[in-house]
Amino acid sequence: MxxxxxxxxxxxxxxxxxxxxxxxxxxxxxxxxxxxxxxxxxxxxxxxxxxxxxxxxxxxxxxxxxxxxxxxxxxxxxxxxxxxxxxxxxxxxxxxxxxxxxxxxxxxxxxxxxxxxxxxxxxxxxxxxxxxxxxxxxxxxxxxxxxxxxxxxxxxxxxxxxxxxxxxxxxxxxxxxxxxxxxxxxxxxxxxxxxxxxxxxxxxxxxxxxxxxxxxxxxxxxGSSTAFLFIQQLSWESPRKKLLQKNMPAKLQLGAKQTTLLSSILRSRIAKKVTLSLIGPDVNIVFEAGDQPSLLETDREVRLTVNPQAVEEITSKLRPQAGSFEITSLDKLQIEILPTQIKDQEGNVIKTIG
Known part of the structure; x- marks a missing residue:
């Protein structure tokens, strides 16, 4: 039985x-x-x-x-x-x-x-x-x-x-x-x-x-409830790796697909004085509100403190178009926008943004 x-x-x-x-x-x-x-x-x-x-x-x-x-x-x-x-x-x-x-x-x-x-x-x-x-x-x-x-x-x-x-x-x-x-x-x-x-x-x-x-x-x-953005096209180049090039700024690279969204969420989160974390394959970038803009690198993350003026400087330049620009309020931080390729299920490129 x-x-x-x-x-x-x-x-x-x-x-x-x-x-x-x-x-x-x-x-x-x-x-x-x-x-x-x-x-x-x-x-x-x-x-x-x-x-x-x-x-x-x-x-x-x-x-x-x-x-x-x-x-x-x-x-x-x-x-x-x-x-x-x-x-x-x-x-x-x-x-x-x-x-x-x-x-x-x-x-x-x-x-x-x-x-x-x-x-x-x-x-x-x-x-x-x-x-x-x-x-x-x-x-x-x-x-x-x-x-x-x-x-x-x-x-x-x-x-x-x-x-x-x-x-x-x-x-x-x-x-x-x-x-x-x-x-x-x-x-x-x-x-x-x-x-x-x-x-x-x-x-x-x-x-x-x-x-x-x-x-x-x-x-x-x-404000925005999005505290974390997972971005495949995200990288950070530290000025510490540019020893032979004095006074070179750090470089933040991200894909064109994310620029418009990042601009909107960053404005919203910082206005409410809450953090926004960008999670990439090899680096985490954390934006936080503060009176004085600053940049702090650790082994685990990069922390960018921004005030309303710095947010305005960043978001006014974020466009879904390949190119690069400097953020003077953050030690001349360079932000580079890379083209984003949209692929189908078979891996074929069906659209390029930027």
């Missing part, structure tokens, strides 16, 4: 969805070969529900970020990673199956979490560096993460599980989020995007006057 498999975590998600959608039988997409046995998909399954309000859409929910079976992790309060992802996508009334690309997107999010150990939380955002639906004309190239408006946090035998909804964002919307914060920006767009349903073919909300006004007012009042 074999012992019956414990599916208490899976059952808890099923019960939450049944409370929301009654007896509707979802379309379920399981994994043939488990990930731990070499299968390509880390999530055990994805269920999809056909919903008609506030507009026809598909509602996806994952199974696999949390502990679906026996308790294995040491954290009794949290089930696995502590969340499952959801996604709402507009649906044509003639559609009978959800699009495969959305299922692949959710599995890709699983690969990201399982391989990196980085977790998603409400308020996070992710730059996809290309269309969230490959080979489409969509403007949506990023994702924001927010609590699912219809699914409360679960208490399961394996710990708590939060339902976090992914929302497709445009490049300009992502910049507004980074300059302000995710929750507030999504709230400003909610009347145009009820339930945060993703529509691949929509125009950018960043062009709507009311959203622009609300965002500008929010940035001025709240």
């Amino acid at each position: 074999t012992q019956e498999e414990n599916t208490s975590g899976w059952d808890a998600i099923d019960q939450a969805m049944q409370q929301l959608y009654g007896e509707q039988e979802p379309k379920h997409y399981g994994t043939a070969i488990p990930y731990m046995l070499g299968g390509p998909d880390p999530l055990d399954g994805i269920s999809v529900y056909a919903v008609n309000t506030p507009m026809p859409h598909w509602h996806f929910v994952t199974y696999g970020f949390s502990e679906l079976y026996d308790k294995e992790s040491d954290d009794a309060s949290r089930s696995g990673y502590g969340f499952e992802l959801t996604f709402r996508l507009t649906r044509c009334e003639t559609e009978i199956e959800p699009p495969a690309w959305a299922l692949n997107l959710l599995q890709n999010m699983g690969r990201y979490v399982f391989n990196s150990g980085n977790l998603f939380q409400p308020g996070d955002y992710l730059d996809a560096n290309g269309p969230i639906c490959l080979n489409s004309d969509t403007l949506l190239t990023a994702l924001a993460f927010i609590e699912d408006p219809d699914l409360s946090e679960l208490r399961t035998p394996n710990g708590s599980v939060q339902f976090i909804q992914m929302v497709g964002m445009t490049c300009r919307e992502l910049e507004m989020i980074q300059s302000w914060n995710t929750r507030s920006f999504l709230s400003a767009c909610e009347s145009y995007m009820p339930k945060y349903v993703t529509d691949l073919m929509r125009n950018s909300y960043a062009d709507i006057p009311s959203v622009i006004r609300t965002t500008e007012r929010g940035i001025e009042e709240d």
